[in-house]
Amino acid sequence: MSEPRSGERPLLRRRAVLASAALGLSTALTATLSSCSTASGSTGGGVTLTFSWWGNDDRAARTDKAVRLFEKEHPGITVRTSNAEFGAYKQKLATQAAGGGIPDVAQLDYRQISQYAGGGALLSLGEAVEKGTIRTSEMDPGLVRTGSYRGEQYAVPMGRGITGYAYDASVYGKAGVPTPGPGWTWQDWAQANRKIAALKLTSPDGRPFTGANDGGGNEDVFEDWLRSRGGRLYADQTHLGFTEDDLAGFWTFCDTLRREGAIAQAEDSAQAKTTETSPMGRRLAAADFTWDAPFPGYPALLGDNVHFAPVPTTGGRQGAYFKPSMLLGVGAHTRHPKEALALVDFLLNDTRAGDILGFTRSTPPNRVVAARIAKTLKGPELEIYEYAQKMEKYGLDAPPAAPPRGDVPIQIAFGRAYQRVMFGLTTPRQAARELIDEADRELRS
Template sequence: MPEPRSGRRRFLRRRAVATAVAAGCSTVLLAALTSCGASGAAGHHITLTFTWWGNDDRQARTEKAVRLFEKAHPDVTVQMSNADFGSYKQRLATQAAGGGIPDLAQLDYRQISQFATGGALLPLDSYVKDGTVHTGEMDPSLVHTGHLAGKQYALPMGRGITGYVYDATVFAQAGIPAPQPSWTWQDYAEVDAKIAAMKLKSPDGRTVAGSNDGGSNEDVFEDWLRSHGKQLYAGPTKLGYTEQDLAAFWSFCHRLQKSGALVSAKDSAQADATGISAFSRGLDALDYSWDATFTGFTSPTGHTMRYAPVPGVDGKAGAYFKPTMLIGIGAHSKHPQMAAELMDFLLNDRQAGDVLGVTRSQPPNRAIAAEVDRKLSGPDLKVWQFDEQMQKYGVQPPPAAPPKGDVAIESAFVREYQRVEFGLASPAKAAHELVVQAKQELES
């Protein structure tokens, strides 16, 4: 277990003084600390920048945890910023291209390769090796997702899994039992059709569809692939699927969409553009989501919401536990040591863990996760129980972080499927175009 922060802080100060004396610096404590450059020493105030995306609950909890760090480090101020995911991704990419991301940044799984190979992230290996950042209480396979080309560039902030938020009230009205981990994609299609056939009305008077259209979501496709025994990438420069695999997935989605079992092309495109789900507008009864965001969903109808597994094939789950998000240090940080200490505090401090709870899903530190579990209630407890259910059911380990070209491929994935949605291309033609673009990105 990590030693108490206060004790560790005193140790760092004593070590700094001892080093200063050995180097012939002034024997006066203040002079020794400041003249030898000890970060955060008295008279040497540090300002760190820390940025993340997330809902209001995540923002409030994160800010509260950071204030605890500042209280323990009165010579450190942390400037924080938060945004919705779409805006955040664009802003962080602009910052990386323009000279540097903040001292500490929350990162999406798909951004690791892009930023690490682009020189925007600082390797963490030295901080892990000297004990500044502890990883001993974390699942090694989860830690490895932030590893690239022999170096650790980021660490997980939470462990999560994908699923479907669903309207339990509508399911009960339709006589549909709660989906179990063993349900299939065919079951999913039949549920969507059954709900759509009920002709329920949304708050704006339109017919409620069964589900959102996951055809434009690369995460849904990856779960589909894995349930069929394949993967998204077979290596840093190689796709793990064929045109035929993608065409089959897009055909499956588009047939359901054209039948009215999924939300309309217009509403699907609007959700892609705004990040506002069709479910939150009362337009469908199921919506693909990460478990960490389930607690932020609201029902405009006031119905009861539950969380269901992603469908599989012949009992094989395609969903997997992966970092809901990771955290890294900007390569150009002026205070990387203190940024590493803040990172460790957020990941391993018991008080911070208690404050953060499951706002990023299960804490990566397993000891903290066990403590948080005992205090959960309401939607947070339901997410936890769901994760435990999937853990017992059995899922495969997470793959390595997607290669550098994935960010561009993900954008192309949305564009190509929208052509299918609006009748501008067949699933086969769009799949061919996507695979051609993907191979170019991976090989460039």
């Protein structure tokens, strides 16, 4: 899941975000980007494409290897690649968009689709998908539609992720809590946390051990809660899909559990930025909401007793959904659209490229490619693959369209508002009212 945000910075408008990104680009930022050029020899005056993405060293090495295979299969095409950590990548891409054009092929976050498609930075892929230039027949249609903006396809998923719940099975066993299944409820979750807190266990530094992290400041957790009740985050590109009562009810639920000592305390949730700094990662809690892709970091840190379970439901209705972990788009100003589309299709659908890329971007959206790679998985990676299969059989609602252009600042405001609740500076009701007012202004600006 997206990481909780902290701080009391004022909400930035989209224009200000783009402007500050452009002004903030510096030599230090440029130094964070690693670029690779082909070593396959002269292209004889052929085409040169640019391709950028974010990710760790393993993803970078695998992606570069897949790109070199593409070059080998397409003589005359050279691909210049660049990658960075996510924060630097977002800033760089915003600067490029403001300055006249993003790379020929770019990796995109779900929350960036509306921003860049609405701003004219992305090439429409509708015709390419319809004609099979980019093949999507082995992908879930609902997942493919997540790359759309106002009914037009602008990006295609490169990975399929899903929310879940990392939990310590040994602690759950000590507390007498059953293994969480696809139909367990939010009330079951609350009771599990209370039972774990009642064990009176302590963390390595001697503080009380709680049931879970406080997910109140995490918009992804709220979305699962909301969808399990038949709601949604956004009604359309300019309107929220939930009410003050919805949000106040969720925050009151979390606030009550924290006050009881059943979930992590404010200061511990506020500093949770990574797996290692989360209350669970610091051995202050038995569980944490997370996404499937980062889940293996929990057993690697805490041991093999940590497993992946579904998020709670409301009366058996799951709020989780299959979301693109990231997508591929083509820059609107590319001089080589045909070649750029070929690269996108190759990375998504070629089985040899799939073998190289593996699950570095979560489950490949192409079912054939995913099933082929799954035969080589083991441990936590196999667990999250099997989890996704289980959830697909259980039944999930279709994913929503890409969030509106104002979603990023709204997400930041969401975490900031709940922090005020955690530290007793306001009530859940008042914070909900203020967040909705702020979100409405952002969506309609």
